[in-house]
Amino acid sequence: MIEWLDQIFVLLKHWLVGYLPASWQTVAGVVLSVVAIVAVYPALFALTTVLERKGVGRIQNRLGPNRVGPYGILQPIADAIKSLTKEDIVPTSADGVVHFLAPIAQVVTVFMGFAVLPMGRNMVLVDMDSALLFYFAMGASAELSVFMAGWSSRNKYSLLGAMRAVAQMISYEIVLLLSSVSVVMITGSLSLVKIVEAQNQYSHGLPHWYIFTPWGFAGFVLYAIAATAETNRSPFDLPEGESELVAGYHTEYSGFKFALFFLGEYVAMLSISGLGSTLFLGGWSAPFSFLTWVPSWIWFFGKLFVSICVFIWLRGTLPRLRQDQLMNFAWKFVLPMCLLNLFVAGLWRFMGEGWLRWVVCSAILALAYVVIGWEGMKRKQIGRRSYRYAD
């Protein structure tokens, strides 16, 4: 019964595909999985938008949307109707083709990432040996779509937003990759399925998730920082800083195209959270050995939900960074920490079992954190703003 529930979606797919002739079954299975992904994640996106608006509202001591449906849960439907019925405006001087393709490119590349993400036991569309590489290749093409949007709009705000976005995303892409590489070093595989399986073991009732190791914890924090920047979320939402750039690269988009960008952004957030939980939080594995009877996909989506809540919490808390702060943070703090983390991961691998590696690895990372942090903070002079000419 429990195993049946765990595999319910897989069994459902096989049962549906079983009605087709054998030669069609592979194709039909893939199409079914794709349809499921393309249906589930936009639904989660709708849920996320209302969750975010309610959550940020509560953080600011407001109620948030509460008019459409009970407790405002039907708000995304109202939003969808609104954006679908809005006029689609394309600037006269815009490059029409690229302007049209940019949101599509964004959404398509974002959804491609889900192809390799294991969402439960046996629930992966393509079990690729180099899944992580594929995922990052797809993530990197999101930058292309952002730049397509910014460049083709022929609007200074769009272009500035796109420039910022590309600078930011390339800087943090490195961090994202390097923090994930430590996982690959320990697991010895780029396959996400294998990475989850490596973490799906228990000793004393606790799982072998990578976040419970010094290098894994550091890697997870660095990954979370880079993921926030990659998805252009607050506090790294400079590319769409509405106080400076109207809306950044999607200034000139309206109606359905804007909705696609919006969808792409949130689905990218879901997808990068999914990858983060796969790499460091054990993917679909249960947090305690006595909870392994709960279906695996519940754990995956539960972890996704928690990550989204943290994203929202961060958004409600942190103010936006300045461009120089963003770059300094990426290149002077996060990147050195990432490189050090690679070294620590190697150390962890070759120091063998025992308490010594825990002490050494934790000490190196903590020391580096304190020293690099202190170095970075030292130069910052907080105080009254001084004016050169105006005083």
Place this chain on the structure above:
Amino acid sequence: MLGDGILKGLAVTAKNFAGSYVSKERLTTVEYPEEREPLPEDSRNFPFLVYDGGDWEKGLRCVACQICEKECPPKCIYIEKSKDKKPDYVGKLQIYPARFDIDISVCMSCQICVEVCPFEAIKMDTEFELATDDRFGGLLLDRQNLAKSNEYYHKIHPTEAAEVDARLAEEKAKVEAKAKAAAEAAAAKAAATPAQAPTAAPATGPAEGEPRP
């Protein structure tokens, strides 16, 4: 240390998040259509015409002097004078506005019309739910739309309305006293001999009426 500010901030927002479910006092928002905060007494948006008594058409204080129309900076008032006359609050025959339109899509709520009106006939309203599906006709208010009773005026601006009423009552008393004095003087004049009349009239005037300013 690096990052402790972030943790502190996260704690603050978490406290806000949880607190908003626990204590109602934290929530700063008013659920507008259901809950309403009373408007401050000095609030104003668009002018209205005050009328006394039960009938808006008879009781309008406006005498179509057109001062407000001339003073209105954005020229949103349009007045047509009547051909006939009707008695005002003191009983004096006055012309009245046959048409009085205010285009509130033009009005800028400056209150100049209120300040220049010598008859306390135009005052500022606090009604703000003026949404309409006809942006030209729906926002052009005519005489009937603009007419609001003195009781309504008392309700929205109690202090100001009391002052206005006191002033009007004083003026009315003054006029009545004057009329009375005039009537008495006329009566005295009629009764007395023509030789006594010039001395009698000034003597009775101040004694009967209100003290002159």
